Amino acid sequence: MSEIILEKTDRLSLGEVYVSDREGCDSTGDGTQEKPFKTALQALMSTGKEPLPTIYVDSQKENQRWETISKTQLKNVKKLWQREQQKSEAREKKEAEDFLRREKNLEEAKKIIIKKDLSLPEPKCVKICALEAYRGERVKVFGWVHRLRRQ
Numbered sequence: 001m002s003e004i005i006l007e008k009t010d011r012l013s014l015g016e017v018y019v020s021d022r023e024g025c026d027s028t029g030d031g032t033q034e035k036p037f038k039t040a041l042q043a044l045m046s047t048g049k050e051p052l053p054t055i056y057v058d059s060q061k062e063n064q065r066w067e068t069i070s071k072t073q074l075k076n077v078k079k080l081w082q083r084e085q086q087k088s089e090a091r092e093k094k095e096a097e098d099f100l101r102r103e104k105n106l107e108e109a110k111k112i113i114i115k116k117d118l119s120l121p122e123p124k125c126v127k128i129c130a131l132e133a134y135r136g137e138r139v140k141v142f143g144w145v146h147r148l149r150r151q
Helices: 002-014 040-047 071-111 126-132
Strands: 016-018 054-058 066-068
Touching: 016 040, 040 054, 040 071, 054 071
Parallel strands: 016 054
Antiparallel strands: 054 066
């Protein structure tokens, strides 16, 4: 069993990833011969950066199990991978900007202090249904927010 573990780590350190349309799974696969990925794009996404590993796919020949991915297929997958990288970078940048904007708004909101104007008469606490009788007077209204729309 220790030989199998050493063999796996040697393969992964050499940069070999296996992809199988028939047997692979992108969610549970790890890129080994026993657990290949389903798509080459997921194989590249799992490596994360260059230099890219050697990708082995299902062979079309009967006497051979694995063969290296074709240059055309690798080129197409690299394009998709680069697009995904750009999208994820843009998404991370946008999330970071949104986080900074929210933090800034929160700090500005903490600076706001609401005080009673002592030059005006004390407000009366009144239920909303009884407000008509206090028209023209200073009142204090309490309530709940049913729907909040941020615009």
